[in-house]
Amino acid sequence: MGSLEEAVEHVDVLVVGGGPVGLITAYQLAASLPSPYRIKIIEKEPKSAQDQYGRAITLYPRSTEMLDQLGLADALAQECFACRTTASYDKDGNEVAGRGWYFMENMKDTKWDFALVLRQKYQEEIFRQALKREGVSLDAPVSLIDIQVDDTVGWNRYKITATVQNGVTGARNVIKCKYLVGADGGRSFVRRAMDIPFDGASSEDKWVRIDGVIETNMPKPRSYAAIESPTHGNVLWAALDHGATRIGFAFTAEREKAYAEFNEDAAVKEAIASVKPFTLLFKQVDWWTIYVVGQRIARNMLVKDCVFLAGDACHTHSSGAAQGMNTGLHDAVNLGWKLSLVLRGLAKPELLHTYETERLPNVHRLINYDKDISRLMTMQLPIGWTGDPKADPNEVLGHVMAEAATFSSGLGIYYEIDHQLNASSTFSSASGSVPVEAGHRAPDVTLQKPGTLESTRLQKETPNIAQFYIVVFAGDISHTKPSMTAFSNAVATSKVLSNRSLPISFLTIATTSGPSAYELLGGVPFGKVFYDVKKVAHSRYGVNVNEGAIFVLRPDGWVGTSMEIAPDAVDKLKGYLGNFLILEADQ
Template sequence: MGSEETEAEHVDVLIVGGGPVGLITAYQLALTLPPPHRIKIIEKHPKSAQDQYGRAITLYPRSSEMLDQLGLAEALAQECFACRTTVSYDKDGNEVPGRGWYFMESMKDTKWDFALVLRQKYQEEIFRQALRREGVVLDAPVALVGMEIHDDVPSNGYKISATIEDGVTGAQNIVKCKYLIGADGGRSFVRRAMNISFDGTSSEDKWVRIDGVVETNMPKPRSYCAIESPTHGNVLWAALDHGGTRIGFAFTADRQKAYPEFNEEAAVKEAIASVKPFSLSFKQVDWWTIYVVGQRVARNFLVQDCVFLAGDACHTHSSGAAQGMNTGIHDAVNLGWKLSLVLRGLAIPGLLRTYEIERLPNVQKLINYDKDISRLMTMQLPHGWTGDPNADPNEILGRVMSEAATFSSGLGIYYDPDSILNTPGSHSSTANSNSVRAGQRAPDVELQKPGTFEITRLQRETPNIAKFYIAIFAGDLTQTMTSFAALSKAVDDSKVLGRSDGSSNPISWITIAANTGPSTYELLGGLPRGKVFYDAECTAHARYGVDASRGAIFVLRPDGWVATATTINGHDTVGELERYFERFLLVE
């Protein structure tokens, strides 16, 4: 044992899997964990800019917002195809309004009001570069080949012994870690090693995806398009980055009979047939695949309080609604800040259990949608369908995708109220029906900077650096100054809330006033706590449902969801906020 202890590499977190989910998780931890914390990320396949083009392509608005708060989205936007146009064609090539991907044109209330289309290989390179800037390099090809959990080691110790193997030399080494994250895909070694059930089914349906540079007479080829083919189901046509196009279609049992071997030539031939009556030719083929459609969810996303699953390792589904990578990003962002706070000794280890509590219900919602969408895309009515047995699956698909629109865009994803993180506060009793609630996304409203009156956005001023933001919507200070001043004094006296805003403080403040002034000092009657912004037109107050004559306080989680909301009432407000944070933060 002594020699193993000497030779073993010790890290705080070992991340298994170098795809987007693993890279984003690693990046968040590298960004927010100060020395001497260490993280390590491994990937069993060689990774380079020459990786195949395929796999995921689409980021929806909420994913883009979360990546923006991590400082990653601008680089993606530089390379992406920003898709704001959709179209659906029937079997005769006529446009059919309001069907297929039409919901994409209604993704509003966000700066990122488009589908960010960028193939996974380009996304991964951007994430790897960002990770390298934080001093962490992806180790590849390196595989996890064994793991053991030591129950006698306390929760803040190196509970896990992981055996890793170099894919080139075959050499094996031991890595000791406090936490291990399995972001290693649908065939996850971590999930299997921990004997976590992967519940669900695979269907008989097979789908084909093919990427390349094409020529066509389709009227709107640079769009997200659905073609209602009688032979290939609801065909996906997606304009890609770098001038490419992806075509996806159902490969029915009848059509499979014509191919003893399905190869690239066959994929091209079937793609051409799938888009009829339009013509299609390939100038080059970048990538193609054929796969079985199914839906599975891991029984647990967290086991023994130290091993996590994220992304495809804990949920797989069809690509019908283009949700795979988006859901994985939601996993990564949800987990990253919680793990950072616990490792830094700023939050109780029990906070980590909220990862599964929050993510599992949302994954189950996706699975339920995906079961219907994937069947409808193969021209089959959903299981348990009680409507017209002769209904047009394309019409029903349009309804289902419209119903799922806010979930698909991510802007409507919420976390249920609970007794830890998402707690309705005193503001809920006085809030109007338009008020943003605990567990909902915090809208990205426009604000003005003091002095310059430069326009900025709330999400830009609340980056995800594993901090909570207490946003004081101060209202019209000519009416709220008395309560605002009482609040400021009470905060100064609070050991929980009154600490200086250093890197070790998990709480930051911002004040949003429905007034402007030559200086924030004069406007607020003293030195402000944190940054101050103006909302002279009260558009931000209105979006959050705040009465400008009373004001309100919203606590924003590091990942951009609302944690709780209170009234502005001096010591009562401070007491309410202290009780909220004392549930999970470790206060000195």
């Protein structure tokens, strides 16, 4: 009996799936959880198979921002192809303005104003190495073969019993864990084992993707391009890292009849035909695939309060909008900090329910969008189309992609006001300003450090380490000093906001500068101090420099709430944080 007990491994979180979503989830947890918390990540495929080319390639600005706040974006940028150029060509090879991927040229209000193109093979290696530096290694090949959940066990207890099997030795081991994250792809064992319905359907459409090193006479080969082929639909042309190129196209049933077997030679032949009237020569083929297009969504992303789904395990769709990995990263980042805070006993367990309530609506938005563009890219008008039945699908596609531009870039993805995690603001933006609302991305802005006056950015100073940031826009101190002093005194006497064990940090941003932050503010400042002499940051957040304002930023870089610098600001902050954090009442 004793030997059996010793064979059981205990971990806090078991992550199933070693792709980008699983790796980023595990990395966040490993980076934010102190010893002795334990994270384990397993992957059923051997490393050699996982290190193939192909699969996802594109990170949009919001995804890169989130990875930047996790300290990972610079390494990706070192290896990526930074795509800022797009082109669309009609069937005769003439460039058509404003169609296809053109929205990529207008992804502004961010440092990462480009498509970061880096094949998944290289991304995963960067993520694995970062995870290893946090003391966690990917275990592969190891498969999850059984999950049992004891419903009588409460929150933050070992209620899950997982059985795993080594793919080489066949040995089985039992793992007891508090939480399990299924990031194990479209055929997710976790989803099936937990009997979570996977709603949706597959279409009859097939698409081909092929990567390699090519020669061509296309005018803008190192770009994200679309070729409006009468035989292969709206053809994807994507310049890749390391000088390679991806070509993707619809493979109709009519063209399929020409092949007894569809192999690499056939994929090359069809790729050459798809880009006509341009010429194409493959000097090297790295990878190719053919797949059926479909859209499916898991009914739930959290079951039994302890088992989560993320990425393709809970939503699959075409690669038409290049959203798969981006959406999965949004899942991972949304879940990571919440799970960390609950595990550490700093947040109420109910916070975990917001993972599903925030992410599921955005997944539905993506699927509805993907249904339209996947049909348009195969030269079919959307289901339920009420416009001109003879409309050119390529032209309609241009409009659809333009309308969804901020969603595609991720910069416009938002979470609904829920009066808890995303609480209605009591602060009113300055006249003529666009309000930065709760549940929306916190814009990155340039700031200056005291002393050196060197530039920095808000997102660099608010890393995702599973803590909230109370950002005090102090404005012009000569005007705001009375309210700042009153707020400072109230914070100092609040045992909640001065409690250093809470996952909160303060930042102060002033529009005036001086040789000393202490002298400028007339006392000890709130956390780090930064200058905004040109008032760009205040303007972007809609803050009147004569009044100031307070913004609470969530760990993942979305705005939680905002308010005026007023006598009741401390009570409002305590009320907001008390919605989901475990606070000690003021004495």
